[in-house]
Amino acid sequence: MKNQIHVIYGKDPTLMTEKLLKATAPLKGLSKNIAIGIKPNLVSATPPSEGAVTHPEIVEGIIKYLKEQGFYNIKILEGSWVGDETKRAFDVCGYKALSSKYDVPLIDLKKDGYTECNYEGYKIKVCNEILKIDYLINVPLIKGHCQTKMTCALKNLKGVIPDSEKRRFHTLGLHKPIAVLNKLVKQNLIIADAICPDPYFEEGGRPYEMNMIALGFDPVLMDVFAAEVLGYRKEDISYLMMAEKMGVGSFGPYEKVEHDLENKGFDEIRQPEEKYLNLIDEAGACSACYSNLVNALKRLDEEGLCGCLVDNICIGQYYRDYPGEIGVGDCTEACKINIPGCPPEQDEIYIFLKKLIKGSLP
Ligand code: SF4
Missing domain, CATH: 3.40.50.11440 (LarA, N-terminal domain)
Structure with a gap:
């Protein structure tokens, strides 16, 4: 058994x-x-x-x-x-x-x-x-x-x-x-x-x-x-x-x-290759934080905007005090641009990054 x-x-x-x-x-x-x-x-x-x-x-x-x-x-x-x-x-x-x-x-x-x-x-x-x-x-x-x-x-x-x-x-x-x-x-x-x-x-x-x-x-x-x-x-x-x-x-x-075996009939699952994941520099990020960022990027990717992001995005507890370019979450507040929250909501990340891409942030 x-x-x-x-x-x-x-x-x-x-x-x-x-x-x-x-x-x-x-x-x-x-x-x-x-x-x-x-x-x-x-x-x-x-x-x-x-x-x-x-x-x-x-x-x-x-x-x-x-x-x-x-x-x-x-x-x-x-x-x-x-x-x-x-x-x-x-x-x-x-x-x-x-x-x-x-x-x-x-x-x-x-x-x-x-x-x-x-x-x-x-x-x-x-x-x-x-x-x-x-x-x-x-x-x-x-x-x-x-x-x-x-x-x-x-x-x-x-x-x-x-x-x-x-x-x-x-x-x-x-x-x-x-x-x-x-x-x-x-x-x-x-x-x-x-x-x-x-x-x-x-x-x-x-x-x-x-x-x-x-x-x-x-x-x-x-x-x-x-x-x-x-x-x-x-x-x-x-x-x-x-x-x-x-x-x-x-x-x-x-x-x-x-x-x-009644109702069996799903196709084999194939894991997609999500290229926008390469934009994330992760070290010690909590699941909710990381997943909110991934989903925000997925939305931007569907709009064809991810390619416009020049810098990688830092996320996670090991980025405390790290002076990176863009950071998601309170842990990365030392980054030049920071999206605050612990964790920040998916919508907040999406709106923030979209504004950044569109050049409406200082
Ligand atoms: S900001 Fe909060 S939720 Fe995000 S990685 Fe840091 S401790 Fe975790």
Whole structure:
């Protein structure tokens, strides 16, 4: 079972999830009193149809299954990305309604305390509520990410650390801390949402209909599968390679078990070559900041304006005090031209750069 990835296709995420759980019976033999944590991906307060956040219908399928099996000690835990409120995400993404319907508490990890955990001298602050969980069900998306190429089981755990630690992860280049975090926090079951994920950016906006849900037990194996779905090889994803080396999980090979082929029919995803990304000089940028810049540049590119930008744009925490030409975010206030904010909104960056290109700024 450990080396299997169970896949189902269809249009009813709740039913699909229940079917996968009934077929695999992952909690068989466990005490009914264990504390079960469900960790979706609610990176931002956007509707699931935009491709950035986990469909609540999948979590509903998990809760229904757990309660049917006699497990009642269940919590939903999440901490959205820097720049958004988890409380707002719980509401907008449909989790507040889900919590009331099934009487399952929502835990905002941004409001939680933390414990400093240590793996071979590498220290990471982890939210206390996660450390109290006996059985963690990770419910990520199979989704693109503009800094790490993709995000699925391994990277979704970034939501279980405080905001200060999320910022620090970016200063450390993301990959190694993500791998280490997975040594410190064990996930027992992964149910990955590929209903309509955005294959290019973590904050959604370009949903790609796949109508698929995948279930697995090994986060490394699940990420190998997710990478293939998104058109990457495992070697393209540094944190995945590091996690396997640290013994978080196995590269497989995996056995794909298909449960229902109804409605299957998506084409292979091909990752585009975005030339405007070469305009960015990034060092330690937070995800929201970086993704707002990428999206602003994408809009300018669609208008044929990116070629008019003469200087590269600095972004990230390592650019504090650096006297560059153009900088995005409060971290780059030493640049000659700075777009303030922490993080600045996509619209603000777009309008600012457009004005700059049009020569209406001093
Ligand atoms: S300005 Fe951007 S990169 Fe700097 S801390 Fe704020 S969000 Fe992170």
